[in-house]
Amino acid sequence: MAACGLDFGTSNTTLGVVAADREARLAPLDFGGATLPSAVFFDFESAAMLVGKAAIDAYVAGGEGRLMRSLKSVLGTALIDEETLLLRTRIGFREVIGRFLAEAKRRAEAAAGTALDAVVHGRPVRFVDDDAAADARAERALEDIARGIGFRHVAFQLEPIAAAFAYEAGLDREEIALVADIGGGTSDFSVVRLGPKRRRRVERTADVLGNDGVRVGGTDFDREFSLATVMKLLGRGSAMKLPGRAAPNLYFSDLATWSKINFLYAPKVLTELREVRRDSAHPELIGRLVRVVEQRRGHSLAIAVEAAKIALSAGARDGRGARLDRGGAGRGAARRDARGGDRGARPPHRRAGRALPR
Numbered sequence: 001m002a003a004c005g006l007d008f009g010t011s012n013t014t015l016g017v018v019a020a021d022r023e024a025r026l027a028p029l030d031f032g033g034a035t036l037p038s039a040v041f042f043d044f045e046s047a048a049m050l051v052g053k054a055a056i057d058a059y060v061a062g063g064e065g066r067l068m069r070s071l072k073s074v075l076g077t078a079l080i081d082e083e084t085l086l087l088r089t090r091i092g093f094r095e096v097i098g099r100f101l102a103e104a105k106r107r108a109e110a111a112a113g114t115a116l117d118a119v120v121h122g123r124p125v126r127f128v129d130d131d132a133a134a135d136a137r138a139e140r141a142l143e144d145i146a147r148g149i150g151f152r153h154v155a156f157q158l159e160p161i162a163a164a165f166a167y168e169a170g171l172d173r174e175e176i177a178l179v180a181d182i183g184g185g186t187s188d189f190s191v192v193r194l195g196p197k198r199r200r201r202v203e204r205t206a207d208v209l210g211n212d213g214v215r216v217g218g219t220d221f222d223r224e225f226s227l228a229t230v231m232k233l234l235g236r237g238s239a240m241k242l243p244g245r246a247a248p249n250l251y252f253s254d255l256a257t258w259s260k261i262n263f264l265y266a267p268k269v270l271t272e273l274r275e276v277r278r279d280s281a282h283p284e285l286i287g288r289l290v291r292v293v294e295q296r297r298g299h300s301l302a303i304a305v306e307a308a309k310i311a312l313s314a315g316a317r318d319g320r321g322a323r324l325d326r327g328g329a330g331r332g333a334a335r336r337d338a339r340g341g342d343r344g345a346r347p348p349h350r351r352a353g354r355a356l357p358r
Contacts, residue, residue, distance in 0.1 A: 002017075004118070005119070005120045008072055013029070013104055014034055017108060017111075019112075031052075036052040040096060055069075073184075076131075076135060118155075143156075160179045160188040168194040175195065181213075182217065185218075185219060190211035194207070227252060234286070247276060248276065251269070251289065252289075261298035273293060274290060
């Protein structure tokens with residue numbers, strides 16, 4: 001039996017295998033790199049499905065098709081059992097996740113030179129806040145998908161606990177550590193007893209002193225950042241001709257939320273937006289929103305917002321600032337998602353795990 005450890009993340013996916021020297025290593029999953037962005041692009045011209053960086057590059061280059069990112073975000077929601085439109089056919093979200101993970105598995109097997117039939121899946125402390133039944137359904141769905149792509153043995157490990165064990169490998173004394181695992185879709189925290197003697201034990205339940213998590217992550221920050229800045233440039237909060245009325249917030253909320261951007265591309269919604277522009281006291285602002293939707297630049301805008309956030313974070317460390325490239329945000333976007341698409345997923349974020357000794 002050949003086993004692996006799989007971290008199917010909201011933003012990125014990694015897969016660890018045990019090499020011939022018995023050392024665990026991350027498999028090269030994307031252009032030789034260990035990190036595979038959790039993204040797929042269905043190319044309508046070639047009928048091919050691209051994954052990872054190739055998927056994002058195809059979308060940015062203006063390829064006609066459907067981009068879906070942060071696929072993990074549908075676990076624990078009703079979307080996992082629904083379908084989405086691709087041209088004239090429909091595909092289930094379970095199948096999309098399965099095809100993505102199957103490709104990650106295939107690439108890892110090619111690098112390892114052996115078939116992988118057992119997996120330890122990382123999972124957040126909570127897929128869903130305050131709903132144990134929905135959380136259990138999310139794990140069960142992920143297990144079913146794993147078995148469906150060829151894993152005969154499937155186990156799960158909480159992601160912050162996995163991060164704690166990685167930190168433990170470098171310890172020379174016992175510690176109690178607080179582990180924070182901040183991801184794109186969830187944030188998890190655990191208090192774990194660690195040490196060089198303990199890491200040899202198979203059963204570690206007693207060493208986990210506490211854990212909790214919330215379904216809040218980096219993409220939620222992106223949404224609030226977009227609503228507070230970029231959406232105002234498109235007319236959010238602007239007055240209508242009718243006294244005391246403001247532009248409907250729903251359109252801006254959907255445009256700032258990765259999983260809802262495709263809703264705006266429906267012909268009915270575009271008609272509604274043109275009516276809002278007609279009745280607006282600031283039609284030049286709402287006109288910008290209309291152009292974004294007409295040219296299907298919503299996903300490009302989300303990518304640009306995230307890039308600005310990352311640049312601002314880096315600038316805060318070294319005293320520099322950052323600006324959003326409004327021109328570059330839409331380059332090549334006019335043909336994207338041109339047909340089909342009622343739901344997507346959310347943009348990528350890097351996951352951080354840090355242990356803080358007491």
